[in-house]
Amino acid sequence: MAKIEDLGEVISTDVLIVGGGISGLVAAVKAKEESSKVEVLLVDKQTIGWSGKAPKGGGFTLVLTEGEDADDFVEYHVRNIGYYLNDQELLYSWVTQMYAAVEQLSAWGVRVPKNADGKLNTMKCPLFDPRFKYKWSIAGIDLDVLFPLRARARKTGVKTLNKIQVVELLKQDDRIVGTVGFNLIDGRFYIIKAKATILANGSCNYKAKRMWHSGCGDGIGAAYRAGAEIRNAEFGNFFDVHRKDNDGPAFDYTALYNALGENISLRYIPVPRSDIPSELVLGMEKEVKEGRGPIYFDPSAVPDLFKPLSDWPRPNFHNFFGRTISKELKYGAPPSARVEVSVALNAELSPIRVDHEMKTSLAGLWAIGDTSQMGSAIVGAVYSPPAMIRGIGLGLATRSGMWGGSSAARFASQASAPKVSEGEVKRLKEVIFAPMGRTKGFSAEETIYGIQDVMCRVQYNLRRSKERLEEGLSKIEKVQQRLPELWAKDGHGLGKCHEARNIAVCGEMTLRAALTRTESRGTHFREDYPNRDDKNWLKWTIIREKSGKMVVSTEPVPIEKYKFKP
Amino acid sequence: MERVKIDLDACNKCKICVDACFVDVIRWDEKQGVPVAAYPEDCVWCYACEIACPVQCIEVVPGTPRFVEPY
Ligand SMILES: Cc1cc2nc3c(=O)[nH]c(=O)nc-3n(C[C@H](O)[C@H](O)[C@H](O)COP(=O)(O)OP(=O)(O)OC[C@H]3O[C@@H](n4cnc5c(N)ncnc54)[C@H](O)[C@@H]3O)c2cc1C
Ligand code: SF4
Ligand code: SF4
Numbered sequence: 001m002a003k004i005e006d007l008g009e010v011i012s013t014d015v016l017i018v019g020g021g022i023s024g025l026v027a028a029v030k031a032k033e034e035s036s037k038v039e040v041l042l043v044d045k046q047t048i049g050w051s052g053k054a055p056k057g058g059g060f061t062l063v064l065t066e067g068e069d070a071d072d073f074v075e076y077h078v079r080n081i082g083y084y085l086n087d088q089e090l091l092y093s094w095v096t097q098m099y100a101a102v103e104q105l106s107a108w109g110v111r112v113p114k115n116a117d118g119k120l121n122t123m124k125c126p127l128f129d130p131r132f133k134y135k136w137s138i139a140g141i142d143l144d145v146l147f148p149l150r151a152r153a154r155k156t157g158v159k160t161l162n163k164i165q166v167v168e169l170l171k172q173d174d175r176i177v178g179t180v181g182f183n184l185i186d187g188r189f190y191i192i193k194a195k196a197t198i199l200a201n202g203s204c205n206y207k208a209k210r211m212w213h214s215g216c217g218d219g220i221g222a223a224y225r226a227g228a229e230i231r232n233a234e235f236g237n238f239f240d241v242h243r244k245d246n247d248g249p250a251f252d253y254t255a256l257y258n259a260l261g262e263n264i265s266l267r268y269i270p271v272p273r274s275d276i277p278s279e280l281v282l283g284m285e286k287e288v289k290e291g292r293g294p295i296y297f298d299p300s301a302v303p304d305l306f307k308p309l310s311d312w313p314r315p316n317f318h319n320f321f322g323r324t325i326s327k328e329l330k331y332g333a334p335p336s337a338r339v340e341v342s343v344a345l346n347a348e349l350s351p352i353r354v355d356h357e358m359k360t361s362l363a364g365l366w367a368i369g370d371t372s373q374m375g376s377a378i379v380g381a382v383y384s385p386p387a388m389i390r391g392i393g394l395g396l397a398t399r400s401g402m403w404g405g406s407s408a409a410r411f412a413s414q415a416s417a418p419k420v421s422e423g424e425v426k427r428l429k430e431v432i433f434a435p436m437g438r439t440k441g442f443s444a445e446e447t448i449y450g451i452q453d454v455m456c457r458v459q460y461n462l463r464r465s466k467e468r469l470e471e472g473l474s475k476i477e478k479v480q481q482r483l484p485e486l487w488a489k490d491g492h493g494l495g496k497c498h499e500a501r502n503i504a505v506c507g508e509m510t511l512r513a514a515l516t517r518t519e520s521r522g523t524h525f526r527e528d529y530p531n532r533d534d535k536n537w538l539k540w541t542i543i544r545e546k547s548g549k550m551v552v553s554t555e556p557v558p559i560e561k562y563k564f565k566p
Numbered sequence: 567m568e569r570v571k572i573d574l575d576a577c578n579k580c581k582i583c584v585d586a587c588f589v590d591v592i593r594w595d596e597k598q599g600v601p602v603a604a605y606p607e608d609c610v611w612c613y614a615c616e617i618a619c620p621v622q623c624i625e626v627v628p629g630t631p632r633f634v635e636p637y
Contacts (some may be wrong), residue, residue, distance in 0.1 A: 047585040055588075056612060078603070163590075184590060210610035210631055213589050247631045261634035285637040323613045332616065332630050343636045492590055492605055 004422050007429055008180075008189030013041040013159070013409045014412040015179060016194035017405075018166045018219060019201030020044035021052025023369025023395060025149035026401030027198055029108065029407070032156040037457025040158045041190065045165040045184060045201075045495065046214070052202060052275070053370070054394060056211045059145075059317045060138040061311070063099045068136050070096045078564040081274070081388040082380015083245050083521045083540055085232065088562040090356055090378045094399050101398050102139045110150030113312040113417075114355055125391060126308045127251050129295035131272035136389045140309075142317040146411060165495045166218065169197065169226040169365065170420050176365040177418030180428050184491040187436075189429055194417040196364055196408040199223060200401070203238065203370035204349040204506035207448055207499075208456050210247050212346060220366050220500030222351055224509065224550075228360040229353040230543035231375045234513035234524045236349025236506070237461045238383040239281045243297060244340045245332050248324075250297040252305055253280060256341065257557040258292040275388040278462060279521050281343045285458050297341045302454070306335040348383040349506050351375040353542070358404030364415070365375070368404040368551040369397035375401070377540060377557075390490045434486075435497040441485030444496035450479035451500075451507045466529045468517045476507050508550060513541040516552045534566045569627050570603035570615070573624035576623035578600065583624060591615075 004010055007022040015031050017024045020042045021176040041119040043052050064070055078086050103267050106112040106333065113121040122137035166181035168191070204217030206539050224230055224438055248258070268283030284295050310318065351377040352367035354360055355443045360367050367375065369428050371382035385393025452474070454460050460472035483501055488494040492540045519533035520526050559565055570591060572583070583601050584594050593604040611628040616623055622627070 046590060050614065051588050055614065162585075185593070208634070211612060213608075213610050246628070247633075288637060320613070323617050327613065327626075327628055329609070333621070342633075344633070345636070399587050452634050456595060456636060480614045490597045495590070 003538030004191060004420060004425055005041055006338060007422070007425055008191050010191045010193070011041065012193045014039040014194065014307060015041070015196045015408050016192055017042045017178060017198045017200050019199065019369070020048030020150075020160065021200065021202065021227065021369065021397070022054040022145060022149070023401040024198070024200030025146060025153055026398050027368055028153045028158040029149065029156065030402045030405030031409035032153070032158060036156070037414050037453050038409045040328070041161065041192065042153065042165060043103045043161045043164045044159055045163060047162045048160050049146045052146070052214055053212070054145050054397070055143045056518070057143070057394070058390065059143050060125070060391045061098070061102060061141055062095070062389060062391040063102055063120065063122060063137055063395070064095055065099065066119075075137055077389070078380065079380055082521070083532065083555055084380065084534070084559060084564070084566055085377060085521070085540060086380035086406070087112055087377035088564060089412045090376060093356070094378060094396065097399055098395050101395065101402065102141070105141065106396060108152045111142035111314065112146050113314065115296045121312065123308050124148050126221060126277050127390070129254055129269070130252065130302065131254065131307065132274055132485065134274070135198035137211070140312040140314050141394055142314040160193045163493065165498065166201070167222065167432050167498050168225055168436045168509050170227060170418075173421050175363040177420060180432065180492065182422065182432060182494065183281070184495050186502040187431070187491045190426055191416045191420065193420055195412040195418060196366065198368060198399045198404050198408050199352065199371045200368050201371060203347070203373070204503060205347050206345060206401070206452055206455050206503055206507070208347065209240070210240070210344040215350060215370065216499035217502040217506040219367065220349065221505045223352045223365065223367060224342050224505060224545055226362060226365070227545055230509055231377060231540050232381070232513070232515050233349065233351040233374070233543055234508040234541060235374055235381055235522055236351060236510050237348050238346040238348045238386075238522055239278075239343040239458065239462055240346050241276060241297070241343050242344035243282070244342055246328055247344075251339050252299070252302045255302045256284070257296045257298055258287045259294060260292055264295065265380050273388070275386060275390060277388070278525055281462060281487065282460065282525070290369045295342070296338050298338045300338070342536065343458065345461065347455065348385060349374070349382055351509065351511060356403070357407035358400050359407060363556035364411070366404040366408050368395050368400040372399060372400065373502040381524060383523060407424055411442070432498070433494070435488040435494055438485070441487040442482040444486060444488070444493065444500040446477055447483065447486065447500035448503055451462070451503050452477060455510070457505045462525060463527055464525060466516050470510050473508065473511050476504060476511065480504050480508070509543050510549055512552050513543060516541050518553065567627060569606040569609050569629060571625040571627070572601055572603060573623040578621055580620060582618050583621065586615045586618040588601050588612065588614065600631050
């Protein structure tokens with residue numbers, strides 16, 4: 001039998017972290033803090049420091065400041081956002097630890113706006129619905145956040161590897177003992193043996209919105225195929241109000257008008273909400289279907305919501321947005337003009353099931369950040385981030401990175417050295433490189449478009465019904481049948497083939513879970529079951545792979561032990 | 567239209583743009599010793615490379631996203 005070394009580059013480590021975004025970097029630093037003897041390797045398919053979502057975004061996170069009550073936050077979230085599917089204990093410990101987590105980021109060198117007295121410079125979120133009175137605060141995090149974290153990680157001895165796309169998890173009986181993947185540039189095969197493996201490689205966003213293109217569900221697909229439990233996948237259906245001119249969001253969704261000039265926001269969301277509710281998206285669809293479209297966003301009708309945010313000293317944030325605006329002025333419409341809007345899928349599927357230490361259902365495997373925000377049940381019947389309160393993504397990624405990094409390091413310092421079967425590695429290598437052997441067939445782009453054509457449509461993914469979900473699933477199955485024909489000409493193309501495979505599996509799990517939940521709750525709306533059914537559906541959906549099939553079951557929410565009950 | 571324009575006369579060959587791209591559009595051409603927009607079709611005009619370039623010799627042209635009509 002071939003030696004494993006003959007199959008590719010073999011690396012061994014104690015803790016392997018897949019994905020060097022904010023959650024992966026925080027976990028790496030924490031793992032080393034937990035035990036300096038533990039070897040930590042951080043692997044990313046792009047370049048750590050620049051990759052992932054934290055450098056692209058709004059740069060703020062939710063925190064509770066003095067006088068802001070954690071119970072009050074949890075109660076609002078459970079009753080108005082997560083609708084009783086939350087793990088209330090986890091939500092409580094997260095929100096009470098967020099202020100300290102941001103202070104910790106700052107201590108690690110991250111640029112965080114502060115007051116003269118050294119306390120965090122916080123504010124109430126000014127965006128989305130100016131009528132909504134936020135009771136909780138946000139703190140700023142500048143967009144270069146990953147550089148100080150990378151420096152900190154390297155200083156403590158964390159090793160890093162860039163441009164390695166991890167594809168599958170390695171198993172020794174029921175324990176996860178590392179991963180396999182390939183180098184995007186030279187195509188070399190990598191076998192990484194690890195005592196503990198942490199998935200930190202993001203959510204699935206279906207490549208539908210430009211700034212979210214890095215989220216392809218690679219970790220979700222790998223975890224599912226290895227047999228990990230997936231929880232609450234039906235809620236990974238975030239549709240955002242979307243500017244047609246620049247593919248960006250409309251930050252005040254109370255300023256939407258139909259073609260007759262009527263304000264439709266107030267029609268569909270009479271009661272202020274913390275973020276865009278599904279009712280508004282369904283209302284926009286109704287306006288268009290009844291001939292009152294298109295819908296416009298009128299920035300001139302609202303005050304400058306960004307003003308308070310622009311006062312925060314975050315040079316990289318200002319640089320980034322300054323550039324974006326100057327580009328819009330150069331190539332497109334001036335940002336203040338009335339612009340046509342529609343809705344576009346962000347999805348934000350993050351359904352790997354984890355416990356309070358971010359352990360998955362498989363021994364040796366953790367999932368943090370955007371891979372498991374829904375699967376932790378912290379957010380309940382809604383996608384995450386933003387979980388109907390934006391500024392939750394960075395915060396959850398940071399805190400879950402701390403929890404997961406410490407837990408994995410503790411496990412690795414006790415665990416035995418992994419044994420990896422050559423036969424299994426050989427089989428995975430063949431699967432991974434199969435598209436390189438073909439010069440024609442089905443392209444990654446065609447696969448992704450095929451899945452987008454289902455998932456990006458409100459009729460399948462938001463205004464759901466048994467009939468339409470089954471129709472959507474059969475369309476996804478047709479695309480999946482062609483996956484064995486995927487072809488690639490180089491490492492970059494091979495990477496996209498595996499992204500496409502994962503995007504397909506993420507679409508399937510979302511719709512299968514949605515088909516199972518015969519009620520409406522949170523962002524899951526069934527036209528054939530339009531009401532919330534607390535008698536039968538205080539349950540989580542659980543998905544597992546069994547003999548190549550996706551099997552959905554349910555599990556009661558332990559509501560009796562939680563504080564807030566329907 | 568060229569989507570990611572790199573002015574190689576001004577470029578100081580620092581490779582920062584290669585690192586900056588979060589979706590693997592820009593590669594380093596080992597033979598020529600220059601950065602190259604190898605997969606411009608995947609550029610999502612996030613401008614990270616353009617902002618990071620120390621000599622400001624990159625011009626990213628925004629594209630039109632492929633947009634699936636939602637309804
Ligand atoms: C435009 C935008 C604005 C946002 N604004 C805010 C905000 O204001 N506040 C807030 O709280 N949140 C915001 N978010 C969300 C927040 O940025 C994310 O929740 C957070 O950054 C997630 O961090 P992460 O480390 O879990 O995942 P990511 O940042 O997605 O990192 C995942 C990493 O894994 C790598 N990777 C992926 N697949 C593989 C693979 N197969 N092998 C190896 N590596 C892989 C990726 O390259 C990436 O580096 C925003 C997001 C976006 C896109
Ligand atoms: S603009 Fe963004 S996506 Fe395009 S090449 Fe530059 S870094 Fe990459
Ligand atoms: S960042 Fe600018 S100067 Fe540096 S290699 Fe790229 S184009 Fe050249």
